[in-house]
Amino acid sequence: xxxxxxxxxxxxxxxxxxxxxxxxxxxxxxxxxxxxxxxxxxxxxxxxxxxxxxxxxxxxxxxxxxxxxxxxxxxxxxxxxxxxxxxxxxxxxxxxxxxxxxxxxxxxxxxxxxxxxxxxxxxxxxxxxxxxxxxxxxxxxxxxxxxxxxxxxxxxxxxxxxxxxxxxxxxxxxxxxxxxxxxxxxxxxxxxxxxxxxxxxxxxxxxxxxxxxxxxxxxxxxxxxxxxxxxxxxxxxxxxxxxxxxxxxxxxxxxxxxxxxxxxxxxxxxxxxxxxxxxxxxxxxxxxxxxxxxxxxxxxxxxxxxxxxxxxxxxxxxxxxxxxxxxxxxxxxxxxxxxxxxxxxxxxxxxxxxxxxxxxxxxxxxxxxxx
Numbered sequence: 060x061x062x063x064x065x066x067x068x069x070x071x072x073x074x075x076x077x078x079x080x081x082x083x084x085x086x087x088x089x090x091x092x093x094x095x096x097x098x099x100x101x102x103x104x105x106x107x108x109x110x111x112x113x114x115x116x117x118x119x120x121x122x123x124x125x126x127x128x129x130x131x132x133x134x135x136x137x138x139x140x141x142x143x144x145x146x147x148x149x150x151x152x153x154x155x156x157x158x159x160x161x162x163x164x165x166x167x168x169x170x171x172x173x174x175x176x177x178x179x180x181x182x183x184x185x186x187x188x189x190x191x192x193x194x195x196x197x198x199x200x201x202x203x204x205x206x207x208x209x210x211x212x213x214x215x216x217x218x219x220x221x222x223x224x225x226x227x228x229x230x231x232x233x234x235x236x237x238x239x240x241x242x243x244x245x246x247x248x249x250x251x252x253x254x255x256x257x258x259x260x261x262x263x264x265x266x267x268x269x270x271x272x273x274x275x276x277x278x279x280x281x282x283x284x285x286x287x288x289x290x291x292x293x294x295x296x297x298x299x300x301x302x303x304x305x306x307x308x309x310x311x312x313x314x315x316x317x318x319x320x321x322x323x324x325x326x327x328x329x330x331x332x333x334x335x336x337x338x339x340x341x342x343x344x345x346x347x348x349x350x351x352x353x354x355x356x357x358x359x360x361x362x363x364x365x366x367x368x369x370x371x372x373x374x375x376x377x378x379x380x381x382x383x384x385x386x387x388x389x390x391x392x393x394x395x396x397x398x399x400x401x402x403x404x405x406x407x408x409x410x411x412x413x414x415x416x417x418x419x420x421x422x423x424x425x426x427x428x429x430x
Contacts, residue, residue, distance in 0.1 A: 071108035077115055084125045089135045096141040103148045113153045123163050127182035130191035139191045140202035147205050150212040160184050161218045185222050185229050189236060207264035214271040224275045234272055237265045242307045246314055252321035262315060263352040270359040305363055310380040312360045316392050319353055360389060361397035364404045373411045383415055390423050
């Protein structure tokens with residue numbers, strides 16, 4: 060019934076009914092929680108009343124705890140997907156609410172005793188989102204997409220990035236899950252290139268979050284280096300461990316760009332391919348999402364290329380993560396916007412394989428002029 064605008068407005072205008080609906084989120088019965096979540100998501104999807112529900116949810120801090128509890132403990136995939144869609148919608152609608160939920164689990168109340176804290180765990184949004192993502196991963200690709208987008212929304216604010224990277228375990232868990240998705244699940248070498256159309260939104264979120272984690276860790280290490288701080292030999296920086304995985308990640312990013320080129324190729328025998336109508340139809344929503352994925356992939360790839368060493372490049376060539384074809388794909392996509400990253404890589408490559416570096420330089424005359 061709430062799918063009809065008039066009925067939805069009527070339900071939303073009734074404050075008492077709204078309170079009853081939100082209180083249903085405290086229920087422990089999965090069917091009740093599922094139907095309540097469906098109704099709440101329907102109301103949040105109506106532009107006319109969405110803000111009303113956001114304000115009500117802000118008035119009830121316990122809703123945060125209920126939703127976190129569901130995400131962290133439920134094994135009901137349908138419920139997890141629907142709750143994820145609610146969180147995704149709320150974060151997209153209201154940054155203030157997102158910031159409040161990020162900070163809710165950051166600090167334990169001063170008046171809460173140690174004994175009470177054991178009975179009432181403090182939920183943190185990122186670990187709860189990760190747990191839910193792991194639960195839906197194999198059974199519901201759309202649900203996984205939703206939870207990856209939640210993580211991406213979190214990285215749009217500094218507090219969200221800090222919520223991911225500040226705790227070493229949370230940062231490592233986030234990186235490991237997303238790295239596994241990017242390198243071992245999505246857009247694999249034996250997948251048809253067209254599969255990128257199905258995975259473009261989730262890959263955009265995955266690469267965006269990985270890129271944000273990498274950038275944040277790189278900044279923190281730079282600050283430490285500037286201050287002259289040194290860690291004990293027993294302490295290994297999380298980003299150092301993560302960046303040992305950079306070659307497979309680079310390989311995955313290149314494969315995405317290669318598959319993207321295939322997806323964007325037009326049929327050679329298309330009729331009236333140059334007509335005004337055809338040109339207008341080129342800008343489809345599909346192309347829009349591919350462009351977002353391309354922009355994110357290129358930026359992340361340029362950052363990773365800037366940290367490659369002579370030893371890493373040699374290892375990449377030996378293991379097949381780098382080749383003439385793959386490097387050509389990278390140069391084709393990174394130039395001219397990321398010229399410095401390409402030029403730095405070419406200098407290192409020349410020390411490892413001068414013939415390959417010369418061949419690439421011949422293929423991209425603009426590089427020859429600059430170097």
